Amino acid sequence: GQQLNQSPQSMFIQEGEDVSMNCTSSSIFNTWLWYKQDPGEGPVLLIALYKAGELTSNGRLTAQFGITRKDSFLNISASIPSDVGIYFCVVGANSKLTFGKGITLSVRP
Amino acid sequence: DVKVTQSSRYLVKRTGEKVFLECVQDMDHENMFWYRQDPGLGLRLIYFSYDVKMKEKGDIPEGYSVSREKKERFSLILESASTNQTSMYLCASRRLAGVLGNEQFFGPGTRLTVL
Numbered sequence: 001g002q003q004l005n006q007s008p009q010s011m012f013i014q015e016g017e018d019v020s021m022n023c024t025s026s027s028i029f030n031t032w033l034w035y036k037q038d039p040g041e042g043p044v045l046l047i048a049l050y051k052a053g054e055l056t057s058n059g060r061l062t063a064q065f066g067i068t069r070k071d072s073f074l075n076i077s078a079s080i081p082s083d084v085g086i087y088f089c090v091v092g093a094n095s096k097l098t099f100g101k102g103i104t105l106s107v108r109p
Numbered sequence: 110d111v112k113v114t115q116s117s118r119y120l121v122k123r124t125g126e127k128v129f130l131e132c133v134q135d136m137d138h139e140n141m142f143w144y145r146q147d148p149g150l151g152l153r154l155i156y157f158s159y160d161v162k163m164k165e166k167g168d169i170p171e172g173y174s175v176s177r178e179k180k181e182r183f184s185l186i187l188e189s190a191s192t193n194q195t196s197m198y199l200c201a202s203r204r205l206a207g208v209l210g211n212e213q214f215f216g217p218g219t220r221l222t223v224l
Contacts, residue, residue: 009123011150033212040217040218041215041217041218042113042199042215042216042217042218043152043199043215044215045212048212051193053218056176066144089152095140095159096154096157096167097154097213098154099144099148099153100151101149102149102151
């Protein structure tokens with residue numbers, strides 16, 4: 001089946017630092033999404049991207065939809081403790097979502 | 110705000126038991142989904158439903174069935190629970206398929222342990 005590549009599995013950063021996460025696929029997708037899952041909760045949509053090359057911001061978050069439609073990145077600037085959680089890149093096709101394996105982010109105060 | 114609720118946060122069952130996981134959404138969404146989440150594997154789609162009495166297999170339907178008798182409720186059934194079904198189960202809903210911007214809203218999850 002479709003596979004999304006997210007690595008590393010875990011990231012550890014200092015509060016105030018910026019962090020970048022990348023996601024790649026061997027297939028082309030027309031919808032790329034980034035979800036975040038807080039501990040003990042279900043995932044919540046952060047940013048949705050629908051156009052190749054699109055760059056979208058949501059507060060301290062910035063995400064881009066790769067021009068080849070095979071990749072996306074998410075940047076978090078000036079990290080804070082509540083940024084901890086699992087970040088999933090997600091692609092949409094045929095009305096279904098396919099999730100990457102996620103990156104667990106830890107923020108040291 | 111959309112609210113998706115799941116009947117239990119934690120559940121412990123024995124091998125061979127029949128298990129029902131219930132999900133209810135309060136926003137009149139047509140589409141509903143069941144995923145399981147395992148460490149290092151992300152979320153995997155088990156079953157989904159476009160509307161009442163409709164169901165489609167996801168990527169890992171084996172060992173599961175579903176029921177959608179009412180629009181707001183989507184049930185996941187484990188006919189005979191096995192230890193490899195120990196997992197976190199997440200329900201989600203969405204207003205309409207194929208419409209840009211229609212995100213999936215998730216419930217808090219049910220952590221099921223099968224002994």
